[in-house]
Amino acid sequence: MATVGFVGLGIMGRPMLRNLLKAGHTVVAYGRNAEKLDACVKEGAQRGASNSDVGARAPMVVTMLPDGPEVEEVVLGAEGILSGSKPGSLIIDMSSINPLVSQKIAAACAAKGVDFLDAPVSGGEPKAIEGTLAIMVGGDEENFRKAEPILKCMGSSVTLTGPVGAGNTTKLANQIMVACNIAAMGEALTLATRCGLNPEVVVNAVKGGLAGSAVLNAKGPMLLARNFKPGFKINLHQKDLRNALETAEANRVCLPITALVQQMISSLVAHGKGDLDHSAIATFVEAASHVEVKVHGA
């Protein structure tokens, strides 16, 4: 069993840390929220004094934070993990951030002889709790092999997708398809509803064919039931598409649909809907068309 550092005790980090403890690993935890850190210690984690302290005590450290700036601060800051890490240790960032930032952090780590993997996840809180996240890893093969037994405590699918940054690039590809598929579902069902059809009948008529998708199966029923309890918040999807568009511009890639969907999200955020589940991306076109997609008679 290994000693694993863990920084970031939010909605995702807490259950992921718990799964490391369950598997028998020693976990040195740290987070700025004292209450959450206390709770982790009660569950069996060792108390880290600071990011730097976690780096000093654990040869392998997992971070799970909101976005790139937080990861830069926690890893590279004056009192960051890296300031404590011994050469030869490994930092695994499981946050969903801009892959360009992953590469920048990896370079700073390498300069101190510390290895780095980006390993963002998909599946949200339920799969974090179950330990069945999909984990997309970027980095070199040797570090991947070192991290794999740790990652397998938290995820059911752990894939090496390329060098550092590739994990987050894969995650961005995922988030582009999810957001665009939700928005396309919104257009299709808004048209059908305005034309007098029952959108539930439409979903059932098409979901077995080429229009079928995990989005239609999982998010279609939420839209029809007007149930936008998150799940995954629009605010977070806005962050992911921002990272996708920044990465695209830096790499000279043109993403017109992603850019359009990001503008739809901006409108929803302006209307105070940023904390709704991302299935509500489909409501932009509804509102623009002055119609509401719901089951007939509902």
Next chain:
Amino acid sequence: MATVGFVGLGIMGRPMLRNLLKAGHTVVAYGRNAEKLDACVKEGAQRGASNSDVGARAPMVVTMLPDGPEVEEVVLGAEGILSGSKPGSLIIDMSSINPLVSQKIAAACAAKGVDFLDAPVSGGEPKAIEGTLAIMVGGDEENFRKAEPILKCMGSSVTLTGPVGAGNTTKLANQIMVACNIAAMGEALTLATRCGLNPEVVVNAVKGGLAGSAVLNAKGPMLLARNFKPGFKINLHQKDLRNALETAEANRVCLPITALVQQMISSLVAHGKGDLDHSAIATFVEAASHVEVKVHGA
């Protein structure tokens, strides 16, 4: 067993007609192409002399034609099916057309005491041959019950989706999601490829999650293999999105992504790619980004 008229002996119509014959129905066939009509007669169909003749001889007539103008001509033209039809007979249009045109034709039929259903299909030539099309029907319940045994010879899923026009509206909803999902897949994989990832690894890493779709499973491999043999041609998808956008405008519905994808299709058609499979919609963003999505080393 019934006597069924059949007009439209193209790539889809031929195998559909064959499945009616196989089921033991008497089929009176007609189409402008003498060679194709001869072939149908050889296979057991009775030879119709004209659209009008088919209407006069069959109490139920199926039409399978390219678009609305052709259906209007064949059904409502001076020598059209309706000119021969007896009151109480039923015309089932299985073409994919603008639902507003379906409603116009239904009204003209009703004025002569003839019933009408729109019943477009999804699944393409392979499922037409197998008799496993998905058939989306618009019309009243009584006519639907009358047509159902006939439709079940051609399709494995036959759904009444609402009044006349609802079949085609459902088909448009289907085609909106398919086209937009293909284009979104193109954006995701173009970004990943330009960032140095192997797109096949990306597809495999995400297809089991919320980004998963029938499009990713069926069209992703075609894109990666640069295999754009149709299947379903971009030209036909352009027609479907044109009908969707016309229907949307007439019903005061705003479809920004559909409109954008239709412009991508216009560009592909301008470059002579209208006869490629619609999976090639994904290549618009590739070309715009000066990159080609293909498997590493391929």
